[in-house]
Amino acid sequence: MNNQIESLTYYAATKKYDLRFPTLEEDLDVDVVIIGGGFSGINTALELAEKGITNIAILEGRHLGYGGTGRNGGQVMAGIGHDLEKIKRHVGPAGLETIFKISNLGAGIIRERIKKYAIDADFCFGYGYLGSNARQEKTLRSWLKEFKAVSPDEEIELYTGSEVKQVVGLMLIPVR
Known part of the structure; x- marks a missing residue:
């Protein structure tokens, strides 16, 4: 580059x-x-x-x-950026779960080090994937189901358009 x-x-x-x-x-x-x-x-x-x-x-x-x-824009995101079903076909359900556990461990290590070394990082937990049409919503619902199966301890939610406005509004500017 x-x-x-x-x-x-x-x-x-x-x-x-x-x-x-x-x-x-x-x-x-x-x-x-x-x-x-x-x-x-x-x-x-x-x-x-x-x-x-x-x-x-x-x-x-x-x-x-x-x-x-x-x-990377300073993002610390657990998980993998690929089709979970394709990966599961190659490594099996247990292998996919192991990949997610390792990914979550890595994100946790970064959070711990930010605290331990008092790194000025403006760290904020949470991220989102957005869909703008019915096909993308279907993909996100499928991904959510797969993600919860391999990473049941992670907090993850699916919000509709109006719910996103409420959540984002509550975090940034109250929605009236």
């Missing part, structure tokens, strides 16, 4: 500090080298540091948070 497009992201326009570091031009003597400075690489470094392993180098071709990590 070129720098012009990258600079158009909300994250890039509002970040409070620069995540660019000098190009590595010398040999390093470290215990662990992590390739990639996205969510997984940074998380790995933090996990190691929390266990006392601090002689670490993260090698990133661009800058920390570059790529999908830096362009």
Whole structure:
């Protein structure tokens, strides 16, 4: 991705500090080298540091948070962005449930770290998928049924158009 497009992201326009570091031009003597400075690489470094392993180098071709990590809009959403039935055909019901548990665990870890490290993140739990026609509503109802089957402990609701106005109005501006 070129720098012009990258600079158009909300994250890039509002970040409070620069995540660019000098190009590595010398040999390093470290215990662990992590390739990639996205969510997984940074998380790995933090996990190691929390266990006392601090002689670490993260090698990133661009800058920390570059790529999908830096362009996700700051959203922490559990689940998977694919057709659940197709995935279930490949991994089975138990496999799909495991995928959702891992996804929920990941979102929980991020919430815990925001608290633990007092990260100024304006974190707000909750997100929504919107449909604007009958076909999309049918798809959402099907997805809701599948989601509840594999992730019964998650709070999830389906709202009609008028209900959305009430919920959003209550959160932002009271609906009269």
